[in-house]
Amino acid sequence: MCRASxxxxxxxxxxxxxxxxxxxxxxxxxxxxxxAVIISYAEYQERKPKLSFxxxxxxxxxKYKDVLDDEGLPLPPKEYPDEKYYKKLDEMxx
Numbered sequence: 001m002c003r004a005s006x007x008x009x010x011x012x013x014x015x016x017x018x019x020x021x022x023x024x025x026x027x028x029x030x031x032x033x034x035x036a037v038i039i040s041y042a043e044y045q046e047r048k049p050k051l052s053f054x055x056x057x058x059x060x061x062x063k064y065k066d067v068l069d070d071e072g073l074p075l076p077p078k079e080y081p082d083e084k085y086y087k088k089l090d091e092m093x094x
Contacts, residue, residue, distance in 0.1 A: 003027045005036070
């Protein structure tokens with residue numbers, strides 16, 4: 001990592017940007033304390049914060065909203081045991 005004071009960076013900004021474009025991060029200092037970093041745009045894109053699970057789910061819901069809002073296939077009505085069923089059980093266990 002290249003290191004430069006803010007004063008030097010003002011005078012040599014284009015050369016420092018070229019270094020950053022080449023993949024070399026440039027640390028900018030004020031009174032020998034780091035205050036900023038110049039990085040390439042590609043590296044910046046990689047460092048962008050990732051979406052949280054909730055944000056990903058919200059995007060998926062939005063993308064497939066038409067499918068998720070659909071009622072889907074109709075479910076058959078629940079079948080409850082009738083008298084024949086209970087009679088058969090009585091015969092088996094009775």
